Amino acid sequence: xxxxxxxxxxxxxxxxxxxxxxxxxxxxxxxxxxxxxxxxxxxxxxxxxxxxxxxxxxxxxxxxxxxxxxxxxxxxxxxxxxxxxxxxxxxxxxxxxxxxxxxxxxxxxxxxxxxxxxxxxxxxxxxxxxxxxxxxxxxxxxxxxxxxxxxxxxxxxxxxxxxxxxxxxxxxxxxxxxxxxxxxxxxxxxxxxxxxxxxxxxxxxxxxxxxxxxxxxxxxxxxxxxxxxxxxxxxxxxxxxxxxxxxxxxxxxxxxxxxxxxxxxxxxxxxxxxxxxxxxxxxxxxxxxxxxxxxxxxxxxxxxxxxxxxxxxxxxxxxxxxxxxxxxxxxxxxxxxxxxxxxxxxxxxxxxxxxxxxxxxxxxxxxxxxxxxxxxxxxxxxxxxxxxxxxxxxxxxxxxxxxxxxxxxxxxxxxxxxxxxxxxxxxxxxxxxxxxxxxxxxxxxxxxxxxxxxxxxxxxxxxxxxxxxxxxxxxxxxxxxxxxxxxxxxxxxxxxxxxxxxxxxxxxxxxxxxxxxxxxxxxxxxxxxxxxxxxxxxxxxxxxxxxxxx
Numbered sequence: 001x002x003x004x005x006x007x008x009x010x011x012x013x014x015x016x017x018x019x020x021x022x023x024x025x026x027x028x029x030x031x032x033x034x035x036x037x038x039x040x041x042x043x044x045x046x047x048x049x050x051x052x053x054x055x056x057x058x059x060x061x062x063x064x065x066x067x068x069x070x071x072x073x074x075x076x077x078x079x080x081x082x083x084x085x086x087x088x089x090x091x092x093x094x095x096x097x098x099x100x101x102x103x104x105x106x107x108x109x110x111x112x113x114x115x116x117x118x119x120x121x122x123x124x125x126x127x128x129x130x131x132x133x134x135x136x137x138x139x140x141x142x143x144x145x146x147x148x149x150x151x152x153x154x155x156x157x158x159x160x161x162x163x164x165x166x167x168x169x170x171x172x173x174x175x176x177x178x179x180x181x182x183x184x185x186x187x188x189x190x191x192x193x194x195x196x197x198x199x200x201x202x203x204x205x206x207x208x209x210x211x212x213x214x215x216x217x218x219x220x221x222x223x224x225x226x227x228x229x230x231x232x233x234x235x236x237x238x239x240x241x242x243x244x245x246x247x248x249x250x251x252x253x254x255x256x257x258x259x260x261x262x263x264x265x266x267x268x269x270x271x272x273x274x275x276x277x278x279x280x281x282x283x284x285x286x287x288x289x290x291x292x293x294x295x296x297x298x299x300x301x302x303x304x305x306x307x308x309x310x311x312x313x314x315x316x317x318x319x320x321x322x323x324x325x326x327x328x329x330x331x332x333x334x335x336x337x338x339x340x341x342x343x344x345x346x347x348x349x350x351x352x353x354x355x356x357x358x359x360x361x362x363x364x365x366x367x368x369x370x371x372x373x374x375x376x377x378x379x380x381x382x383x384x385x386x387x388x389x390x391x392x393x394x395x396x397x398x399x400x401x402x403x404x405x406x407x408x409x410x411x412x413x414x415x416x417x418x419x420x421x422x423x424x425x426x427x428x429x430x431x432x433x434x435x436x437x438x439x440x441x442x443x444x445x446x447x448x449x450x451x452x453x454x455x456x457x458x459x460x461x462x463x464x465x466x467x468x469x470x471x472x473x474x475x476x477x478x479x480x481x482x483x484x485x486x487x488x489x490x491x492x493x494x495x496x497x498x499x500x501x502x503x504x505x506x507x508x509x510x511x512x513x514x515x516x517x518x519x520x521x522x523x524x525x526x527x528x529x530x531x532x533x534x535x536x537x538x539x540x541x542x543x544x545x546x547x548x549x550x
Contacts, residue, residue: 001018002467003027004025004103004105008265009265010265011267015447015448018042018045019047028462030073030458031456037428038428041451043452045449046449051068052439053444053446055436058433058468059318059435060096060319061318061465062466063465067086068087070085072089072469074092075358076358077360077514077515088519091434093397094432094434095468096429096430098311098314098429098430100312100462107269109181110182113158116169121152121153121170122150124149124166124168127162161178163178164177164178172244172245174243176249182269183272184272185220186273189280191278191280192283193217193280195281195282195283197250197284199250202247203240203243203244204240206238206239206284208236209235224246229242260299261301261302262306281306291345292345294343303341304319307319308466315344316430317466318343319343323338352431353402354433356398357399358420362392365421368415373385379413391407405425429469451472477521478517479517481527481529482522483531484534486535
């Protein structure tokens, strides 16, 4: 799942590790009242019983692993946020983010000290390096450091380290400033390396048939007086950056070989840097078209990260894979395997352009605008009122964004309050169709996060491959339930907790439905707890995945 933590910033985390360690975190979530996307504090950590895991796949290739009753989000007929159990979601248009928020801890530079080993590194500072513990430094080496205004990195407390220092490997004359500015060009270089490069202990290599890309790559390192060499062949040119220090930094950020990835910390970088990063990826291993660009990789994890990167930049993304044979010029080898493609496009692409029809909301707005169907149709440029009637009677499950904009603009011009349509059209969510729900062979403990900062009804977080909004699974009384409600309490701490009469230990929240429940809790659903009296033991063994018939 995609979270922000105070220690590491944005990144991809295992939910089990977050829950079991109760790590402070902020979830990427949408606000149901505004549909804006931002980060919200995680307020509780929940371990659930062992259950079977299902795979939900959207038409963009986004996927999420959930239990069959875990909720996804769609719109109801009034334009409100509605939950839909994942096992009933096939064919439904569910919410995904149209953008990711900027980081609460945005970075402006790369700290070289985060990417080197202290025992291998020397710090240089003409104004002095502050307190140095020389007790473990031999006398001869101590004099050498003093003569060169330097000190071993492991002899200086990190918190006392000056910002304006230079960094070098021991026995090396190549130095870099401690802070490398995060610029668009830095992003492009890193993206091009991830797509086309490899790293060894003392060098970085990139190869391409387009000389202008290699010249651009070289110019970045030339600004730091870095040595390099060229190997021009008939079919391809190879550029080698000869620097152990640069290699260490780049490999620490993005890895090396076939498993290179976008560093998690990149999602804490400014937007121009991320734009350069995506450009570098596409220049290195992509294809550009009028309506969309496509990035290719054999690394499924990288494909997932590129999907999140596209969303961070407000672009539409979709991913798919196929078996493919490919010749790799840089290594002069033939490769065969699963190749992933990530399409990145803007508003013109059809995917993400359909919205669940808020038909009752549209009817209410037409009436508020004091229009008949024929009046609305004429104002929108339709030939007959059937175009309006079909939408209001929900002849279609979804409607194009452009169509909904036409309704919005017409009713707004007539004085109706179209604020909710504005949020649906221009907020932080899009809608994608669920194309499959598959039972997996995984039966395991499951975890959940509560996202209810200050009692607000956020109740969702972002997870899965490509990014899908998931509902909190806090305890709910389903519509139609009849019986006694049982409160479960468990003290997981080591100290006893006294409960006194009148002490507030729980809360009960009531939500009014806008229409009767389509599938109320009860006998027709085979509900296990209907009509219960007094505390009841779990009846989870009645579920089909545990040998039952429900």
